[in-house]
Amino acid sequence: MSKKIEDMDYYELLNLRLDASPKEVENAYLLALATYHEEGLASYGVLSPEERRLILERIEQAFLILIDPLFRKVYDSSIASHRPELKQRAYFRRSTAKLEIEDASEEAKFLNRLKSLLNSLRRRRKKGNHKDKKNGKDRLALDGAHYYYGEYLKRARERRGLALEQIAKDCNISQAFLQALEEEDYSALPSGEELSRLLGVYARCLGLDSENGREEVPSSPFHKNLRII
Amino acid sequence: MALNKTIQKTILAVGGGKGGTGKSFLSANLAIELGALQGDVVIIDADLGGPNLHTLLSVKDNGKDLGSFIKNSTSSLEEIMTDTSYPGLKLIRGSENSLFLANLNHFKKLKLIRQIRALPAGSVVIDLGTGSAYNTLDLFIIAKPGILVVTPEPTAVENTYYFLKSCAVRILKLYAQYYRNTELAQKVAQGLENNSNTLRAFFDSLASTDAQSNEILLAALKNFKPYLVVNKTRSDKDVLLGRSIVDVVRKYFLLEMDLLGAIPYDERVHWSLKKFVPFILEYPESSVSETIKAMARKLAPRPVPASEKNPSPQAV
Numbered sequence: 001m002s003k004k005i006e007d008m009d010y011y012e013l014l015n016l017r018l019d020a021s022p023k024e025v026e027n028a029y030l031l032a033l034a035t036y037h038e039e040g041l042a043s044y045g046v047l048s049p050e051e052r053r054l055i056l057e058r059i060e061q062a063f064l065i066l067i068d069p070l071f072r073k074v075y076d077s078s079i080a081s082h083r084p085e086l087k088q089r090a091y092f093r094r095s096t097a098k099l100e101i102e103d104a105s106e107e108a109k110f111l112n113r114l115k116s117l118l119n120s121l122r123r124r125r126k127k128g129n130h131k132d133k134k135n136g137k138d139r140l141a142l143d144g145a146h147y148y149y150g151e152y153l154k155r156a157r158e159r160r161g162l163a164l165e166q167i168a169k170d171c172n173i174s175q176a177f178l179q180a181l182e183e184e185d186y187s188a189l190p191s192g193e194e195l196s197r198l199l200g201v202y203a204r205c206l207g208l209d210s211e212n213g214r215e216e217v218p219s220s221p222f223h224k225n226l227r228i229i
Numbered sequence: 230m231a232l233n234k235t236i237q238k239t240i241l242a243v244g245g246g247k248g249g250t251g252k253s254f255l256s257a258n259l260a261i262e263l264g265a266l267q268g269d270v271v272i273i274d275a276d277l278g279g280p281n282l283h284t285l286l287s288v289k290d291n292g293k294d295l296g297s298f299i300k301n302s303t304s305s306l307e308e309i310m311t312d313t314s315y316p317g318l319k320l321i322r323g324s325e326n327s328l329f330l331a332n333l334n335h336f337k338k339l340k341l342i343r344q345i346r347a348l349p350a351g352s353v354v355i356d357l358g359t360g361s362a363y364n365t366l367d368l369f370i371i372a373k374p375g376i377l378v379v380t381p382e383p384t385a386v387e388n389t390y391y392f393l394k395s396c397a398v399r400i401l402k403l404y405a406q407y408y409r410n411t412e413l414a415q416k417v418a419q420g421l422e423n424n425s426n427t428l429r430a431f432f433d434s435l436a437s438t439d440a441q442s443n444e445i446l447l448a449a450l451k452n453f454k455p456y457l458v459v460n461k462t463r464s465d466k467d468v469l470l471g472r473s474i475v476d477v478v479r480k481y482f483l484l485e486m487d488l489l490g491a492i493p494y495d496e497r498v499h500w501s502l503k504k505f506v507p508f509i510l511e512y513p514e515s516s517v518s519e520t521i522k523a524m525a526r527k528l529a530p531r532p533v534p535a536s537e538k539n540p541s542p543q544a545v
Contacts, residue, residue, distance in 0.1 A: 004433060005480065015476060034466075035473035042473030045387045046427060046481055055480075 005055055009079045010062035018076075018085055022067060029063040150184040156206050157182075171205035173198060239530045240345060242372030244357035244365065246388030250378045251460040252276075254498065255521070256356035257285045258509040262525035263352050264318030271310060271350040273321040275368055276358025280323020286313050287505050288320050296324030298344075299337055306344040315507070319350070333364045342371055351530055361395040370396055374528075375455040376489060379474065381467040389457075389474065393482055394421070397428055397450060404449040413442055427481040447483065456489035458524070463494045489527065492520045 003012070011018055014028040035042045036055050043052070065071045080086045157167060164182075168175035177198065180188035189195055243256045253276065260272040274282035275295065283290070293309040303309055310319040333341065345353055355372060357365050369375040375396075379389045398421050405414035416439070420431045436443040457478075459471040468491040478486045495517045501508040509518045 005429075031469060031472060032476070034469060035476055040473065041381065041383060041386055042470055042477050044383050046390055046477055048430075051427075051430075051481075 005058060009083065010066055010075065013058055013062050018083065025063065025066045029059065032059045150182045154182040160206065167205065171202060173202055178202065237530055238351060238353070239528065240353045240355065240372045241374065241376055241528060242355040242357055242369045243376045243378060244369045244392065245378040246359070246361055246392040247385045248359040250380045250385055252358060252378050253282060253285060253356050255378055255458060255460065256354050257282060258507055258521050259525055260318055260354040261315050261507050261509055262522050263354065263529060264315055266525055266529050267351045268317035269351040270317055270354065271319045271321060271348050272354045272356065273345065274323030275355050276323050282320060282356055283322050284505065286320055288313050294322035294324050299333060306348060338364060338367060361392050363399065366396050366399045370400060370453065376458055377455050378458050378460050380461045381459065381470050386474065393478060393484060394428065396453065397482065397484065398422055400453055401446050401449055416442065428483050429481045432483060450484060454485050454487065456487050458489050459491040461494040462491045490520050490524050492517055
């Protein structure tokens with residue numbers, strides 16, 4: 001039985017080994033884009049517009065998941081049942097056994113949220129500069145500069161049982177700003193220094209950092225040392 | 230020669246839909262290199278559009294060619310082999326009659342295939358030339374492996390896919406015929422021959438209506454594993470095209486194809502053709518020649534491991 005494109009896992013889709021390094025993921029993504037984008041010579045005259053739309057969408061998704069260490073871990077565990085080579089790994093540290101159980105039961109919910117987050121990212125990306133499309137490296141750098149992890153902040157807040165309204169008052173930060181932060185709505189956010197400062201204030205408020213401000217708040221979903229505490 | 234009996238014969242067929250991609254160039258140079266490596270190589274000129282390997286290899290007419298084999302004036306393929314001036318390489322000339330392959334009927338084709346398999350050689354290289362006629366496809370399909378040559382141009386890429394799809398359709402129909410399953414043959418004809426579907430689209434729709442046929446036909450394609458060569462590459466992008474095509478073929482044609490190599494563009498190829506000197510001998514150090522040599526090493530039949538471990542006294 002041939003696997004449908006949408007049934008291929010992200011590794012199969014990008015022709016990657018399960019232990020592919022981030023660099024390999026990036027290269028495979030670039031090659032896949034070059035292969036399947038509208039003017040790609042290799043897919044010339046082969047794909048219907050619908051087939052092309054589908055595979056490009058899958059390629060984007062695959063990249064966004066596999067390039068991020070945390071997303072990739074969660075994803076790996078979700079496909080482990082048909083990829084026995086993938087050893088089930090715990091996502092969180094052993095010392096936080098309680099959290100581990102809680103979060104595991106939330107896995108489906110989390111994956112759904114992840115999906116909607118990715119969809120919004122992709123929409124934003126499509127609106128963006130077309131020139132960047134072919135150069136994922138530049139794009140990554142560009143995005144990395146202003147990405148942070150809204151989902152992470154939201155979970156951190158919810159785990160502390162704090163309503164948005166409450167914490168806005170406590171920290172003396174506008175509620176609209178916090179909402180935009182959690183939803184990663186860039187249009188409603190200040191840029192550069194101001195954003196960094198506000199992030200720092202908010203992080204201290206949530207008790208996410210100890211001394212050095214933003215360090216512990218991942219600045220991007222591509223952050224290497226992402227940890228859930 | 231005792232060693233040869235332990236070695237599996239390889240039959241290589243160089244094809245691809247479009248003319249001018251360098252099939253004869255690759256066949257000739259690959260055969261020369263294989264001949265030098267192995268010492269027992271036969272190259273067959275089966276170019277429908279007009280044979281020219283004898284010119285490329287500067288072999289004089291000896292009055293015997295594939296045409297005389299087809300016309301039954303020679304009974305064995307071995308008789309029409311001609312020596313070339315290159316070590317270890319013999320040529321079977323193409324027919325000047327351009328309708329030769331078109332006129333090859335079913336039984337003569339089977340005889341030809343049988344005799345190709347029986348040739349006293351370690352490797353047989355078949356230069357197929359342009360086109361996707363049934364007889365061309367059949368010679369490509371029996372080869373293990375077939376080698377598809379493509380250049381980085383939309384027309385050549387398009388023809389490559391057309392050629393591959395034609396091969397797949399041919400395999401599926403032969404398979405259905407072999408099992409006398411006319412219903413299956415009809416499905417293939419309707420689903421693939423008469424429209425521009427990809428194989429994936431065909432198989433996906435077949436899977437939903439007739440899962441059993443889907444399995445059977447997919448299995449039929451398993452043994453067809455052609456190689457791809459990208460010729461006349463001018464940039465890294467052109468080189469990557471090979472990997473892209475392999476990926477598209479795997480995903481949308483459901484065929485396993487391997488990349489054999491990418492040959493860089495070299496202006497001197499043109500001049501060597503004009504001088505009737507095989508490129509690989511005139512410019513052995515060029516990157517074109519290096520690439521072809523690497524391909525030959527990959528394609529050369531491997532001796533059985535035992536003889537590698539225990540070399541004969543002469544070899545030491």
